[in-house]
Every structure is written in C-alpha cells, then in structure tokens.
Amino acid sequence: MAKIVALGSYLYQSALALGLLIAVSNLLTAPNYVAYSLFVSIVQFADIACFQWLRSACSRFYPGPDKESERAERGVIIAEFIASSALCFLGVVAAALFDISLWLGLIGAAVAILQGGGELHLTMLRFRQEFRLFSWLQGARATILAATTLAGAALGGELGHVVAGVLAGNLVYCLAACILSRRSLPWSHIWDGKLVRRHLAYGGVSAGASVAGVLAPLGLKTIFASQLGSAAAAGPLLALDLLQRPFGMIITSLQAVRYPELVARFDREGSSEGLRIELGRYYALLTGSALLGAAGLIALLGAATLALVPLALQASFTRTAPLIMLVALLRALTHTLLSTPAHLQRRLPAILGLAGLDCILTCAGAWVAAAFHPGAGTAIAAGAAGGAATAAALGVVMLRRQPFIMTWWPVLASVAALILAWLSTDLFASDLLLATSVALAAALVFGAAPSLTFLRWIAR
Numbered sequence: 001m002a003k004i005v006a007l008g009s010y011l012y013q014s015a016l017a018l019g020l021l022i023a024v025s026n027l028l029t030a031p032n033y034v035a036y037s038l039f040v041s042i043v044q045f046a047d048i049a050c051f052q053w054l055r056s057a058c059s060r061f062y063p064g065p066d067k068e069s070e071r072a073e074r075g076v077i078i079a080e081f082i083a084s085s086a087l088c089f090l091g092v093v094a095a096a097l098f099d100i101s102l103w104l105g106l107i108g109a110a111v112a113i114l115q116g117g118g119e120l121h122l123t124m125l126r127f128r129q130e131f132r133l134f135s136w137l138q139g140a141r142a143t144i145l146a147a148t149t150l151a152g153a154a155l156g157g158e159l160g161h162v163v164a165g166v167l168a169g170n171l172v173y174c175l176a177a178c179i180l181s182r183r184s185l186p187w188s189h190i191w192d193g194k195l196v197r198r199h200l201a202y203g204g205v206s207a208g209a210s211v212a213g214v215l216a217p218l219g220l221k222t223i224f225a226s227q228l229g230s231a232a233a234a235g236p237l238l239a240l241d242l243l244q245r246p247f248g249m250i251i252t253s254l255q256a257v258r259y260p261e262l263v264a265r266f267d268r269e270g271s272s273e274g275l276r277i278e279l280g281r282y283y284a285l286l287t288g289s290a291l292l293g294a295a296g297l298i299a300l301l302g303a304a305t306l307a308l309v310p311l312a313l314q315a316s317f318t319r320t321a322p323l324i325m326l327v328a329l330l331r332a333l334t335h336t337l338l339s340t341p342a343h344l345q346r347r348l349p350a351i352l353g354l355a356g357l358d359c360i361l362t363c364a365g366a367w368v369a370a371a372f373h374p375g376a377g378t379a380i381a382a383g384a385a386g387g388a389a390t391a392a393a394l395g396v397v398m399l400r401r402q403p404f405i406m407t408w409w410p411v412l413a414s415v416a417a418l419i420l421a422w423l424s425t426d427l428f429a430s431d432l433l434l435a436t437s438v439a440l441a442a443a444l445v446f447g448a449a450p451s452l453t454f455l456r457w458i459a460r
Helices: 002-027 030-061 067-096 102-127 131-156 159-180 193-228 230-269 273-308 311-336 340-345 348-372 377-401 409-427 432-459
Strands: none
Touching: 002 030, 002 131, 002 230, 002 432, 030 067, 030 102, 030 159, 030 193, 030 230, 067 102, 067 193, 102 131, 102 159, 102 230, 131 159, 193 230, 193 311, 193 348, 193 377, 230 273, 230 311, 230 340, 230 377, 230 432, 273 311, 273 340, 273 409, 273 432, 311 348, 311 377, 340 348, 340 377, 348 377, 409 432
16 A cells, blocks of 8 residues: 555656646746756756766665665765765856856756755665655655745746745755654765775666766757747747656656565566566556556647647647657656666666667657758657657667566557547547547546556555
8 A cells, every 4th residue: 555655646746747837837938938947957967967876776776685784875875975966066167167157057056966865865765665754755845846936936937036946945855854754764874885886887877877868858958949949949848848747757656666676576586487477567567557648648638738838839839749748658668668677687788778879869860850840840849759769669679688478458458548549639639628538538448447457566
C-alpha cells in the first residue's frame, strides 16, 4: 500500500506542475514566459550537471547491505553534495561570460543546489524504502513550490518576481525536509575514498546521460525560438514544458517504486527466471502506462487547449502539441526503459551512448526540418519526433543484453487505446465534445484491464 501512496504523490506532483505551468503562462506575457521557460531549463541543466551523478550513484549503491555500509555511503554522499554545490556556484562565473546578469546567475545556482539537494534527499528515502515519509515530502514539495511560484508571478508578472518565488519555495521545502527526516537520515562524517571513486565512475557516466537528456529539450527550445521568434515560439515552448512532464512523471514514479527491488534482486539472483519475469513486467508496466497516459492526453488535448492555454498561443500550441507529445513519449521510454539492462549491468559506455544518440538525433531532426521548412513550427516538431523515433528504434537493441519474459497483452491493449483515441480526435474533429467523449471512452475501455493489472503489480 505504501508503494501505491508513493505513486499517488508523483501523480499529484505531476498534476500540480501542469496546473502551475498553465497558470504561469496566463500570468506572464509571451516574451516573459519564454524567458521563464528557458530559466527553468537552464536550472534543470545545472542541477543535472552538478548533482545527477550523485543521485545515480545513490540509486545504485545506497543504502548497501547493512547499517555500517549505509552510514558510510551517507557520509560520502553528504561530502560529495557539498563539493558539488561549490562547483555549481563556480558555474556562475562561466555564465557571466555569456552576458547573464550576476543576480540571475546566483539565484539560478542557488535554486539548482536546493533543487538538487531536495531530489537527492528524496532519492535516499526512496531507496531506504521509507515510502510514507517520501510520499508526504514529495507532496509537500510540489505544493510549496507551486504556491511560491504563483505568488511571484501574481505579484510582479516579470521574470525576477517568478524566480524569487521559485527560490523561496525551494528554501522553505529544504528546511522542512531536513527537520522532518533528521532521525531517518542523521548526519554522517564518514569519508571513504574507495566509495568516492565508485560513485564517480558509475554516477559520472549516468549523469552524462542525464545531461544529454536535458540538452535535447533545451536544444529544441533554442531551435524554436531562433526560427519562430520569441512571440511565435511561446506556443511550442509551452507544449514542450507541459507535455514532457506527464511522461517524465509517469515513468519516474513507476521506476521509483519498482526499480529498487529490481536492483536488489539482480544483485542477489543474477539472470534467474524470477528476475526475467519481473523484468518483463517492469517493461510492460512502463510502456503500457506511458501509452495510456498518451491516450488520455490526446483525448483531452483539444478541450484543455481551449480551456487553459492563452488565446494568443492556442493556434501554434494545437499544431505542435501532438508531435511534441510523441517526442516526449519516445524520449521518456528511451532514457528509462531501454537503458535498464545497461544500468543493471553497469555497462557505462552503453548508458552514455544511448543518451547521446537520442539527444543528437532529436535535435538533428528538428534542425534539418527547420532548414528545409524555415519558420514552420509543425515541421520542426515533426523532425524532432522522427529523430526521437530513430533513437528509440536503435535503443531497442539494448534490451537484448538482459534476458526477460515479456507480458505482452497489457502493452497491446494500451497501444489500441492510444490509436483509437488519436483516430477519434481526427475523425470527429469538427465536434470537440463528441471527439473528446469518444476518445476518452476508447482510452477507458481499452485501458481499464491493463491499469488494474499494473496496480496489482505495483502493490506486490
């Protein structure tokens, strides 16, 4: 039951993040929203560049087999986090070379550090399988950040006010998290050079893969902004911000509650038949859930656009959103599902190679489309989708590195739900209410049985 609650906290965070983006896009002008979107992407990039290696190492090695190893791992992780925070602030100097104001650079670095520390703290709780405290903190974090960001946007309507709200929210959350978890994760002063080398070897490569993952949407935003201009690019950028999050949260939440058990079982059993069955279920769970999420998004996209997206952005948003959704779906599966065997086996070149390939092909597809169709947002989105699909097809080869027994029927039912939902929105495009109703009905009919099966797998 605790795993179901943890999954619910991720879904709550995802829903709140979507609502926050929609609210901010309505409170800010198009140029200010583009600036805010780029600021968030740059902060995420800094967070991943400085702290993702630590989170990756934590997810593979923490807490260890006993209390002594956990204390040693925690002490090393704390020291590594402090060192990484110092490097993050040094990055402000590099940002100044690109004419970024000092105050914005300092605030961005502070937000990246607080965000990275919060994520690392939650990762440690999750891999200790303290799902109740994890769920409470996850929900509290989403609520606090949404409230302070909205307050900043409402008070000033400019980038500086929104950024101040983001910083305040992260600071409040981190202080609360430290107080509430002081017994679960007490301070440790242990230092072990061997653990540091192991963390750097595995975490560094995994972080490189994550950096490549963040560079792709940042590259796409740059291509859209340079080709369409800041005003015309606001719609596609809003689609990128909105539609990446559901798939990221679906995949991340499922991975959060299922992957720790797979790691422990792989280390304990190797390629046993039981592990092959569980690995197949894990792949079916991630794939089927992502497809069902896509089916629901497609069904609701038209109505949500009219109700929530600012009128000035609706036309460009509607044209690019379905293709950007496809990009987000493919990239989420590529980075999480297709790289699973490489992570389990610690095949570091394969982890980095797949992420780099996805980044290069996705951005290259968008760039080529922009070269042949200048100023066409739909063509750029289609090019990105083609690149992401090519990377995913090449990444499927990696799944053969670790044997698994796939449970296919939930995946096929989820595929049917997505196809029928998409066809319904096209077939009844002239009547929005009818199209939405039929698409939702198709998604619910074909997605009900797989969803129940997925919930049973999660609760086990």
